[in-house]
Amino acid sequence: MGQLRVPGPTPCPPEVLQALSWQMINHRGPEFGKMIHDVTAKLKQIFQTKKDLYLLTCSGTGGLEAAIVNTLSPGDKVLAAPVGAFGERFTSMAEVFGAEVIPVRAEWGKAADPDEIRRALQKEPGIKAVLVTHNETSTGVTNDLAAISAVVKEFDKLLLVDAVSSIGSIDLPVDKWHCDVTVTGSQKGWMVPPGMAMVSVSQEAWQAHAKAKMPRFNWDFARAQKYLEIGQTPWTPAVSIVFALSVALDMMLKEGLSNIFDRHARVGKAAREGVKSLGLSLFADERYASNTVTAVSVKDGLDVKEMLRILREEYQIVLAGGQQSLQGKIFRIGHLGLITEDDIKEIISALKEVLPRVGA
Amino acid sequence: MGQLRVPGPTPCPPEVLQALSWQMINHRGPEFGKMIHDVTAKLKQIFQTKKDLYLLTCSGTGGLEAAIVNTLSPGDKVLAAPVGAFGERFTSMAEVFGAEVIPVRAEWGKAADPDEIRRALQKEPGIKAVLVTHNETSTGVTNDLAAISAVVKEFDKLLLVDAVSSIGSIDLPVDKWHCDVTVTGSQKGWMVPPGMAMVSVSQEAWQAHAKAKMPRFNWDFARAQKYLEIGQTPWTPAVSIVFALSVALDMMLKEGLSNIFDRHARVGKAAREGVKSLGLSLFADERYASNTVTAVSVKDGLDVKEMLRILREEYQIVLAGGQQSLQGKIFRIGHLGLITEDDIKEIISALKEVLPRVGA
Numbered sequence: 054m055g056q057l058r059v060p061g062p063t064p065c066p067p068e069v070l071q072a073l074s075w076q077m078i079n080h081r082g083p084e085f086g087k088m089i090h091d092v093t094a095k096l097k098q099i100f101q102t103k104k105d106l107y108l109l110t111c112s113g114t115g116g117l118e119a120a121i122v123n124t125l126s127p128g129d130k131v132l133a134a135p136v137g138a139f140g141e142r143f144t145s146m147a148e149v150f151g152a153e154v155i156p157v158r159a160e161w162g163k164a165a166d167p168d169e170i171r172r173a174l175q176k177e178p179g180i181k182a183v184l185v186t187h188n189e190t191s192t193g194v195t196n197d198l199a200a201i202s203a204v205v206k207e208f209d210k211l212l213l214v215d216a217v218s219s220i221g222s223i224d225l226p227v228d229k230w231h232c233d234v235t236v237t238g239s240q241k242g243w244m245v246p247p248g249m250a251m252v253s254v255s256q257e258a259w260q261a262h263a264k265a266k267m268p269r270f271n272w273d274f275a276r277a278q279k280y281l282e283i284g285q286t287p288w289t290p291a292v293s294i295v296f297a298l299s300v301a302l303d304m305m306l307k308e309g310l311s312n313i314f315d316r317h318a319r320v321g322k323a324a325r326e327g328v329k330s331l332g333l334s335l336f337a338d339e340r341y342a343s344n345t346v347t348a349v350s351v352k353d354g355l356d357v358k359e360m361l362r363i364l365r366e367e368y369q370i371v372l373a374g375g376q377q378s379l380q381g382k383i384f385r386i387g388h389l390g391l392i393t394e395d396d397i398k399e400i401i402s403a404l405k406e407v408l409p410r411v412g413a
Numbered sequence: 414m415g416q417l418r419v420p421g422p423t424p425c426p427p428e429v430l431q432a433l434s435w436q437m438i439n440h441r442g443p444e445f446g447k448m449i450h451d452v453t454a455k456l457k458q459i460f461q462t463k464k465d466l467y468l469l470t471c472s473g474t475g476g477l478e479a480a481i482v483n484t485l486s487p488g489d490k491v492l493a494a495p496v497g498a499f500g501e502r503f504t505s506m507a508e509v510f511g512a513e514v515i516p517v518r519a520e521w522g523k524a525a526d527p528d529e530i531r532r533a534l535q536k537e538p539g540i541k542a543v544l545v546t547h548n549e550t551s552t553g554v555t556n557d558l559a560a561i562s563a564v565v566k567e568f569d570k571l572l573l574v575d576a577v578s579s580i581g582s583i584d585l586p587v588d589k590w591h592c593d594v595t596v597t598g599s600q601k602g603w604m605v606p607p608g609m610a611m612v613s614v615s616q617e618a619w620q621a622h623a624k625a626k627m628p629r630f631n632w633d634f635a636r637a638q639k640y641l642e643i644g645q646t647p648w649t650p651a652v653s654i655v656f657a658l659s660v661a662l663d664m665m666l667k668e669g670l671s672n673i674f675d676r677h678a679r680v681g682k683a684a685r686e687g688v689k690s691l692g693l694s695l696f697a698d699e700r701y702a703s704n705t706v707t708a709v710s711v712k713d714g715l716d717v718k719e720m721l722r723i724l725r726e727e728y729q730i731v732l733a734g735g736q737q738s739l740q741g742k743i744f745r746i747g748h749l750g751l752i753t754e755d756d757i758k759e760i761i762s763a764l765k766e767v768l769p770r771v772g773a
Contacts, residue, residue: 062437062652073653074434077422077606079731110608111471111631112648118631150628240649246437248470248608248651268510268628271471271478288472289600291608291651292422293433371439 055369056396060190060218060346060387062240062247065297069244072300073293080292086284088299093281095302096251099310100220100235102227105254107277108298110291113217113238116250117143118150119272120213120234124258125182126266127151132173132210133184134158134165134201138191138376143184143215150267155180161192161379162348164341167200174208182211182233182261188219191376193337193348193385195223202230211261217241221305222317222345222389233258239294242317242345244301244390248294316393317344323394324386327401331408336383345389348375350382352413357384360411368403415729416756420550420578420706420747422600422607425657429604432660433653440652446644448659453641455662456611459670460580460595462587465614467637468658470651473577473598476610477503478510479632480573480594484618485542486626487511492533492570493544494518494525494561498551498736503544503575510627515540521552521739522708524701527560534568542571542593542621548579551736553697553708553745555583562590571621577601577610581665582677582705582749593618599654602677602705604661604750608651676753677704683754684746687761691768696743705749708735710742712773717744720771728763 057064065073078084089108097106109116125131131152133144136159148154157173159165165185174180183205188195198214205212214232216225222242227235233255240247254262254274262274276287305313321344325335328349336348351357357374361384364370375383386400417424425433438444449468457466469476485491491512493504496519508514517533519525525545534540543565548555558574565572574592576585582602587595593615600607614622614634622634636647665673681704685695688709696708711717717734721744724730735743746760 057437057439059439059441061649062440064437070434070436074430076430077417077424077600079417079419079733080422080607081419081733082725082731111475112650114648115471115475115631146630149630238649240437240652246651246653247440247649248654270506270509271475288474289421289598289607290472291606291654292600293606293653294608294651365442371442373439373441 056399057371058387058400059371059373060385060389061238063242063244063387063390065244065246066301066304066391068304069297069301072296073246075293075296077292080289081285085292088295089281089284089286092295092298092302095306099305100227100253101229102253104228105278107252107254107274107281108286108290108295109250109252109272109277110248110288111250112247113236113250114142116236116238116252117215118146119252119274120236121147121150122267122269122272123274124211124213124234124261124265125150125152126264128153129181130155130177130179131182131184132157132170132180134170136163136165136186136192136194136196137161137189139189139215140186143186147184162194162336163338164194165196165201167197167204170201171204174204174210180210182213184213186215187225188216188223188343188345190218190346191379193343193346194341195219195343196341198225199230202232206231211257218345218389222313224314227253239298242389243298245294245297248291249298317389320344320388320392320394320397321347323397324388327397331401331404345387347386347388348383349386351384354412356411357381360384360407363407363410364403370400370403416759417731418747418760419731419733420745420749421598423602423604423747423750425604425606426664426751428664429657429661432656433606435653435656437652440649441645445652448655449641449644449646452655452658452662455666459665460587460613461589462613464588465638467612467614467634467641468646468650468655469610469612469632469637470608470648471610472607473596473610474502476596476598476612477575478506479612479634480596481507481510481512482627482629482632483634484571484573484594484621484625485510485512486624488513489541490515490537490539491542491544492517492530492540494530496523496525496546496552496554496556497521497549499549499575500546503546507544522554522696523698524554525556525561527557527564530561531564534564534570540570542573544573546575547585548576548583548703548705550578550706551739553703553706554701555579555703556701558585559590562592566591571617578705578749582673584674587613599658602749603658605654605657608654609658677749680704680748680752680754680757681707683757684748687757691761691764705747707746707748708743709746711744714772716771717741720744720767723767723770724763730760730763
């Protein structure tokens, strides 16, 4: 059959693929207006939020840039807690826009430590915001966002959350956990192609927005809000991605949030147990192992590149390698969105056949 | 039959709609790598350029923001020649990022005057770049970009071109006209849904990039170049839009550039003559009337909103209203991409029936 099992883009259900081929409509007409209101309302249900929410035409990275430039000013002190490549990207981005970033790093494969975040906030009272990755796609770690948020809100700081590969797949109650800006991308658990970021914005984020001085135009949440009120986006949106979202969100709400989270938990567990049954070890601290992506450590001598090639060409199974310093040291199985335990079984069976051929 | 005749999104051919429903692939795998190289090469043919060219996941506005932040520094003096809403947007964007913008405005409906641009460049030798809209979608004016470019290059300034609704539909030889950054959007003459901007970058633009200090991360051309070399984009791209482009570009190259330009010229002329045959006047100076969008002036008493509603609901023909100060004063017929003279005839016939019902 073949399986695309990178941690995004994820496979699209047939109904979603069908919606992608709907003919274009006027993005400033009544039909699109109804659809964007409907999609936004359904996204809010899955974000578990009554806050504002916008669709931006960009990757998750664009959404994260939007989170930064809408709430911060050059010179602002910001605490960042990177635990992998995507956390480092979020950190660099804040630096590029002139924030003074105080990093609290964890070793890749580990989770961010709420106590270390507390100590850093105590030490530096001038910190304005905290940048956190909920699910670090490069290492397969899910941070304890509830605990981190409790610390951040103890100090009454703004909480900007990279939830690109978590929300919609694993529980992230945005309002309950006081997330001020929460960013995801259409190509993750949403079962839709890449092209849009979805971003929630709290009242506290709006207060920060009013004072924030980083330059913003394309990403400006105020423009997004002004146009959403008339059923539009400020700039031409990726209309076919909105079509796809409208169908995928109905499927997700029909399955139900807790069923989706349970399924991802079962699938994540199956992936980890399957990997261990092959004699391989998990890269991530298992207490924080992600239910959307599993990173697998490889021993010296195992040719990851060749393994990925054989899986792709002979089994039509597409897994991901490691990024940056983890290249050649891990491979990753994406298991978010349209996925079942049977899909994992198929991947583990294929790995069982391929591993001996590549030095395991 | 129904026709979407706003100046973007444009209707997609059936082959393109089909490509949109292709299942997702790994955006960091060999199949996508081959496709992005192929699409980039074909886009360069239509841009008539041997310069660099990148695909960015965003609207045309995002592409214009990229043009600015990749080449300019805060405090840079920039000449802008806005002739309508999109020119004003480009101007505001440069101001938001800290450029000192010297505007040379023309009345809406008129074209930019190369001699005025020359005088402004003579008066202010410190100007670094000139921002020009090739085809102003809000007024239906096509500027004389060849003449403007000749002036800009007389003074050896950087030329940043909003070609969102021109390139691919009307002639814009990027290299011959020395355009340093040229921006378009997938939803225009390309017959593909919105979601991607395509941007060409000259050697002079790269020299400016090396010194430019506006903050850039998501939009950074250097990252785009680094990843294109390995058949990727720095951030997850709108994969299905690339699928669609791969099909649409083949259709365009099969038709041939000069045939495409001729067809748009014939269609544009048919639109203008049709409008005049109804006793209506063109909003744009006819010497500069656009072959991709026609703006039609309406007399007092004509209810544009009601006219657009009747056309949409009874004729399934979707035209556009006027933007900003032109709301209620003009309506616009988009005629770029997938369009023939017969489509225009159908629109004119419908208008002939509807106009008397709305006060004409």
